[in-house]
Amino acid sequence: MADYSEYRYLIVGGGMVADSAARGIRELDPEGTIGIVAEEQTPPVTRPALSKKLWTDPAFAFDDVWLDTEADTGATRHAGERAVEIDRGERVVRTEHGAEFRYEQLLLATGGSPGTAGLPDDDRIVFFRSVEDYRRLRGLAGGERHVAVVGGSFIGTELAAALVQNDTRVTLVFPDEVLGGSKFPAELASRFQRMYEREGVTIVSGAKAEGAGFEADGSVRLALSDGGSLTCDAVVVGVGVTPNIELARGAGLETDDGVLVDDRLRTSDPRVFAAGDIASYPDEILGRRRIEHVDNATEMGHQAGRNLAGADEPYDHTPYFYSVVFGNRYEAVGTLDPSLETVEQWDGERGVVYYVDGDRVAGVLLWNVEGRRDDARDAIANADGSDHDALRRRIPTEDGETED
Template identity: 30%
Template sequence: MNRGHECESSCFVPVRARCASTGAAAGSAIGDALVWAYPIACRRDTLVILFNAFGVRTARQVIHLVEHRSGCAIVEATVCRRTSSSTAGSGAHGARRSGSNPWIARAFPRETTLTSSQKAPLVIVGASYAGTHLAAAARELGFDGPIVLIGDEPHAPYQRPPLSKGLLTGKTGMGQLALRSPDFYTEQCIDLRVGQRATALDLAARRVRLADGEHLEYGWLALATGARCRPLPVPGAELQGVHQLRTLDDALAVQRRLGRCSSACIVGGGFIGLEVAAALISAGTRVTVVESQTRLLARAFPAFMSDYVAHAHRRRGVSLELGRSVRALLGRQGSVEAVQFDDGRTLDCDLVVTGIGVLPNTELADAAGIACDDGILVDALGRTSVRNVLAVGDVANMTQPPFPGSPARMRFESIQAASDGARAAASVLVGRPQPLSAVPWFWSEQHDLRFQMAGLPSSGDQVVLRGAPASDRFTVFYLHDGAMAAAHSVNRPSDHVLARKLIAQRSHIPAATLADPTADLRSMIDAGQVN
């Protein structure tokens, strides 16, 4: 071997170098600063890999990435030289963290039978919260194979909750939206590909086809394709100034419109619509919410809570049109200027935001023959009807833990549900399955109110009020056959935390005790006074 090639990092070309033995690109797309690979001139079957060991969990992760991109099977890797005094064992797993010091590994590609983790990575379609959390949880639990995370948006994975809240008001800046720092994907050897769309799945060949024609082989496939806004099926929906709010680009478009907007109409009285209404009111915009149901949040709240929410919004300046639907959106010169209701009345406005629910993005799964019904059907581990294919997040219709009043399965559209489902799926990847067992919970910020919901109330539950709604600080508990089934809290976070614990334990507490605001529920739990 020509040892002159080992002397300094300047001898190494970037990751776009090609393997002499195959002509394929060798290296990784995780950044020129981390991994370089090039063939040694005198050894056509040899690649030299230089990588920065800081933040890399094992040398094997780097080698997996080179294998995946080059098409070579690296069957041996040894540390040739290091620039620190750290001890390194031999073989692919011999690397140790060494600050910013580079390691040089020599590998010998040749035809061989690969293990599943060497030959094909975990491919995650959807760089959503669920998809990103699945990648992170897989690494945390010890999955050391290659991971490819594909997102069709041009942005790195970001947080969605601020889109309908702080981003619109300016309280949250663009720099605060990132789900993970750029270094995270590098350090965890996650091949993040943004602006790429998966167009088809070949389940027999275990391949994903991308819009640019590339095919990715997988050992495990995870679908985190999320959901899309339900379109408003009325004339004028294509006018300028009519927006939906699901993605970062959607939120930025609404934000830009606010600068020249005096009156807005929100179509849909669900959580997104009400959060946007609260944000726009705080920005000085006149806001009207139109809801076809006779009460707000009818799918999530019982009538008592719906009435409270309506009263709270009216007190803060939001106009409500309940039991009304939109017949048409009216415009001039291509821009919206009014909303026409089903009773013939019109409302002048220069901004319309629709929030009438979402549809799960099941097109890829449907076309491939994966079982779907209001989402991709999965068990409590995120497993679909097809071997080695998982689904997580808003697209997953998941089997639920048997808590009081809970349905057998549902699509629970929340950040926490995405996180819990992703972790359950990650446990499958490492062979230590841990089914979903967490209590479903959700939160929403509207004006100065923080709503926190735990569990799922059902008709017939006993309702217990703790605190005074007039104070905007109270909790409603729901008991199912005497057991804690759900709780809705307003500005009482400690009640919410306790309720989640009580629901998980299927606890029985007398209604009179729950209703007493002076009763110390935490002490009762700690003292074992709860059945």
């Protein structure tokens, strides 16, 4: 007979969305039972630290990554349970191990699966996403070992910077001709790449990984799309994620590149909500989109939790994303597409870049400028993108008020 549990609130997914949703629920309902069905064995962690602070901040210890979801909210986490079916008629979620969980309200927070770049499963190849991946990579790095980083994404560039600052030789392989060329204006992308080269990272641009073989001495031979190859001690892959929407699609919920939700984060079933990487939602400034960054995960998860508990409030937060490499922090709101016209204002190492589509600002990049995210949102919502002089004066390059 299958294991059976019943919860007022059931969350499928064990990441940061689950943590923030449980906290949002507790703001309105201190007693309702919360269940978390988590494929992960480990509890929710502050995921950005896995590629940032744990490598670069000596004051940030490994124990600092845990979010303490269960202790703080009273949620019950069912670890190592992969949900495979939602019976919406019976309001039951079933797992591959035969467990059944009945719900009154359901939140799908299944996140994304890291891309593999077509490389094989092996202990020396890490598809970076989880706290376990961090632990594995730590064991493969250091001691002047050579690690190849595949991908010029946010996670790929962060890992390359982290590793080279931790006694590791690093080769960074990416498809753009210049590092950051798919998101930064040409001059900034060139500066970005030079920063890595100065720190000792070997750059292999215009190439993708096409396969891997293994030598008798334990090293990895990485085959590249440009016909070349490189030999290293380990490989870490950071090429983005694919949203895990199969569960929602199998349940007959409306999907496109994500799970379609309304401004309350409800799916096409009013008892089922979705948040985080998988949710395609109507942003009031940017339009409908799906966002895979931590600010969206925490803010959307929090609002989803409140709405599960009956708040019936719109998700009206326009998320930002950020990265920190070699002491440089950049933040952005909206679309970073260098094929658009760009308008830049720089003061030394601080700058603001506007991505302009006709008379509309599509995105804003803040380079070493903190506390100006609301100004960036306002520019996207209200600025005249055709008035370049006014744009350059719009957001000061000095820091504004501190933001959470």
